[in-house]
Amino acid sequence: MRVVTIKDVAKAAGVSISTVSRVLNDRRDVDAGTRARVWAMIRQLNYVRNQSASNLKQQSTSAIGVILLGRRNSFLTALAEEIMEAGRGSGFVFVMDILDEKANPILAARRLFLERRLQGVIFLGANLEGMDGQLATLELPQVYATVQAGHLPYAHIASVSIDNYRAGRMAARRLMDLGHRDIALMGYFAKADDSTGQRLHGAVDEMREAGHPHDPALFAEVNFTLPSAYAGAISLLDSGKPFTALFACSDIIAIGAIKALHDRGLSVPGDVSVIGFDGLESGRYTIPELATIRQPSLEIARTAVRLLRGMIEGAPAEHVLLDCELVEGQSLRAL
Numbered sequence: 001m002r003v004v005t006i007k008d009v010a011k012a013a014g015v016s017i018s019t020v021s022r023v024l025n026d027r028r029d030v031d032a033g034t035r036a037r038v039w040a041m042i043r044q045l046n047y048v049r050n051q052s053a054s055n056l057k058q059q060s061t062s063a064i065g066v067i068l069l070g071r072r073n074s075f076l077t078a079l080a081e082e083i084m085e086a087g088r089g090s091g092f093v094f095v096m097d098i099l100d101e102k103a104n105p106i107l108a109a110r111r112l113f114l115e116r117r118l119q120g121v122i123f124l125g126a127n128l129e130g131m132d133g134q135l136a137t138l139e140l141p142q143v144y145a146t147v148q149a150g151h152l153p154y155a156h157i158a159s160v161s162i163d164n165y166r167a168g169r170m171a172a173r174r175l176m177d178l179g180h181r182d183i184a185l186m187g188y189f190a191k192a193d194d195s196t197g198q199r200l201h202g203a204v205d206e207m208r209e210a211g212h213p214h215d216p217a218l219f220a221e222v223n224f225t226l227p228s229a230y231a232g233a234i235s236l237l238d239s240g241k242p243f244t245a246l247f248a249c250s251d252i253i254a255i256g257a258i259k260a261l262h263d264r265g266l267s268v269p270g271d272v273s274v275i276g277f278d279g280l281e282s283g284r285y286t287i288p289e290l291a292t293i294r295q296p297s298l299e300i301a302r303t304a305v306r307l308l309r310g311m312i313e314g315a316p317a318e319h320v321l322l323d324c325e326l327v328e329g330q331s332l333r334a335l
Helices: 006-013 017-024 032-045 053-062 074-086 105-116 132-137 164-177 195-209 226-238 251-263 281-285 297-312
Strands: 063-069 093-099 120-124 142-145 157-162 183-187 219-221 245-248 273-278 291-294 319-322 325-327
Touching: 006 017, 006 032, 017 032, 063 074, 063 105, 074 093, 074 120, 074 251, 074 297, 093 105, 105 120, 105 132, 120 297, 142 297, 157 164, 157 297, 164 183, 164 195, 164 245, 164 273, 164 291, 164 325, 183 195, 183 226, 183 251, 219 226, 226 245, 226 251, 245 251, 251 273, 251 281, 297 319
Parallel strands: 063 093, 063 120, 120 142, 142 157, 157 319, 183 219, 183 245, 245 273, 273 291
Antiparallel strands: 291 325
16 A cells, blocks of 8 residues: 655645645644645545654654554563563664554554654564565564564564474473373464464374374363453363363463362362463462463563664574473472
8 A cells, every 4th residue: 555645745735845744743834724725635645644853863763663462461561561671772762552362463563664664663472374465565674572483585574482383392291291191272273373373283293193192172262361261161171071181372371271170179280280381470379380381581572672673784684493491380290
């Protein structure tokens, strides 16, 4: 879609570019009739105004978009704060936009670019499935944090994440090493472009290769909220299919599941072992303390800022995979 410029507004209104600029900056040296005509053309053409000319130089050298996909994702919101902290003193001005899970992050980035003349964007939790065409049209330096984007053939895209597929295999392997065979899964599956879904794909493959294929009946699709997780765990229990362990693709999902198990008279880990994902601080305060796959959030934040700064300064894009850690907690037991 073609971007409407101040020159287009001036032409449509039959005035000079400087006159449009004076109207936008609320200067008093423009007569009322001309002012009304200019504003009519601004509305008609859907012109998106940048900040004032006095700030334009600063915007063009320092404005960075941070777009978070998932208002209710506790890990990503904490990570956004760490990115802001990692960028302190960098000269960057961060512009945050928090979207619903199903929103289009590329459209949000375009809007911020028009409004603030972004020099780059950091995406948190974006789902790249089916987005190839749109990614090619957003030619800003981009860093995808928590998302593996190494398969994308674009020189302006970098990424930093853990290997979510391998981490999912790690969680399933730990449960099987403890003797568990009937393992429930909670979260959602997706294709290769989605990091969260890859956790469950990794768990399923690890179980199959170990000779203990996952029973599809022991899966509940939920989102990253406590009510959704609670309802999903209740549905698993109501299905009548027995399970001795549960792998949740986020700590929030695991915490909601533990509450459901407790309300049904089951103990963790006495009746069901539970392992989550992310390493949220809140998991240390559950009873019992939650076992989890911990993501190195501070390192992800610092790496994202470093990668974006490098691309803005002309460095090639990188795709960085960081190590994760299995934290035993107290919510696991051996059969």
